[in-house]
Amino acid sequence: xxxxxxxxxLFDLKMDGEAYERxxxxxxxxxxxxxxxxxxxxAIKQGDPRKLRQLGAHGMLALYVLRLNPEFQRNIYWSQK
Amino acid sequence: xxxxxxxxxxxxPNILLEPGAEWDEFMMLHYRMAPQAASTKPSLExxxxxxxxAEKAYAALRAxxxxxxxxxxxxxxxxxxxxxxYNNIPTFFVTxxxxxxxxxxxxxxxxxxGKELGRAILKAGIDAGIDFAFGEYIELQHTQxxxxxFLLPEPKIPILPxxxxxxxxPIPTPRRCFQVGELIRKVADxxxxxxxxxxxxxxxxxxxxxRIGEIDTSFDHKLLEILREGKGRSLAEYSVExxxxxGDSEFLNWMVAIGSVGDAKAKETFYMPDHVATGWGFVSWKx
Numbered sequence: 219x220x221x222x223x224x225x226x227x228l229f230d231l232k233m234d235g236e237a238y239e240r241x242x243x244x245x246x247x248x249x250x251x252x253x254x255x256x257x258x259x260x261a262i263k264q265g266d267p268r269k270l271r272q273l274g275a276h277g278m279l280a281l282y283v284l285r286l287n288p289e290f291q292r293n294i295y296w297s298q299k
Numbered sequence: 300x301x302x303x304x305x306x307x308x309x310x311x312p313n314i315l316l317e318p319g320a321e322w323d324e325f326m327m328l329h330y331r332m333a334p335q336a337a338s339t340k341p342s343l344e345x346x347x348x349x350x351x352x353a354e355k356a357y358a359a360l361r362a363x364x365x366x367x368x369x370x371x372x373x374x375x376x377x378x379x380x381x382x383x384x385y386n387n388i389p390t391f392f393v394t395x396x397x398x399x400x401x402x403x404x405x406x407x408x409x410x411x412x413g414k415e416l417g418r419a420i421l422k423a424g425i426d427a428g429i430d431f432a433f434g435e436y437i438e439l440q441h442t443q444x445x446x447x448x449f450l451l452p453e454p455k456i457p458i459l460p461x462x463x464x465x466x467x468x469p470i471p472t473p474r475r476c477f478q479v480g481e482l483i484r485k486v487a488d489x490x491x492x493x494x495x496x497x498x499x500x501x502x503x504x505x506x507x508x509x510r511i512g513e514i515d516t517s518f519d520h521k522l523l524e525i526l527r528e529g530k531g532r533s534l535a536e537y538s539v540e541x542x543x544x545x546g547d548s549e550f551l552n553w554m555v556a557i558g559s560v561g562d563a564k565a566k567e568t569f570y571m572p573d574h575v576a577t578g579w580g581f582v583s584w585k586x
Binding site for chain 1: 325328331332444466
């Protein structure tokens with residue numbers, strides 16, 4: 219099964235400021251814009267990059283789920299691409 | 300002859316981060332992906348020494364680059380999900396923008412783009428059976444900006460970003476990348492301006508993988524030895540699997556530069572594993 223929508227969501231978290239704002243504002247609603255499996259949705263909500271990688275996310279996109287984690291939201295990582 | 304310089308350098312983000320707080324904050328994310336990598340975390344003093352050593356390597360490359368007086372700098376790098384995503388991932392891409400911009404933390408970058416040379420490379424590629432993708436907009440990222448910060452901090456000359464897909468399978472073979480380099484050299488040799496090439500990336504590292512933190516220093520040293528011997532052409536025989544097993548998929552960017560220098564020997568090489576993720580490598584060829 220394609221992981222396109224999973225990777226697309228993570229890519230949008232990285233590159234699309236509005237998508238990031240939507241995800242931090244109402245994650246359920248933001249995820250509704252993508253065709254995600256129940257496992258993918260759950261892994262995103264858990265904020266677990268390693269699980270996302272196992273589900274087919276590229277490792278360096280999986281990392282971007284941590285943008286939703288309050289512990290990392292101001293991390294310097296996001297100020298470079 | 301208008302091909303005047305060839306260099307290759309790592310683009311690891313931590314090279315441009317300040318040792319200490321910035322470096323540690325940045326690496327927290329990688330350690331969340333691969334907790335075992337934190338066991339080799341370098342001390343502040345070690346981070347500072349790595350930065351100094353990298354600056355020395357970049358300074359040597361910059362001196363060679365400036366001595367060659369290029370009028371346009373081709374920058375061969377990989378995209379890391381900034382310009383290309385899973386709806387469209389080009390194997391090779393030539394930038395035809397008027398200008399290119401990007402940002403790395405507090406550092407901003409803006410260069411004119413050598414699009415006329417880009418069009419010539421595109422056309423030559425089509426004639427030779429290498430059909431590049433192309434486009435009129437890209438955003439620079441750390442794969443270009445980290446080396447450019449040290450090598451071309453002032454936008455005195457245009458750059459020409461060329462991308463190689465080194466991250467999303469299937470990736471091109473070392474042989475194909477070498478052929479792209481040969482094509483670039485052929486165009487550059489007949490070009491009206493003095494052309495230099497910079498390849499970025501590597502060396503051994505496993506970003507986004509459970510193997511983050513592993514660095515195959517033996518493989519890296521072997522690569523650099525081959526380049527010092529002027530036998531880079533032999534690296535075209537490597538398989539994608541051999542390159543990836545060593546964590547050197549970004550060496551494919553270097554293979555383009557190697558194709559452009561042919562049998563030239565590396566004049567200088569530098570190598571320093573960062574004990575975090577990446578074997579930092581630097582090369583300047585004698586053209």
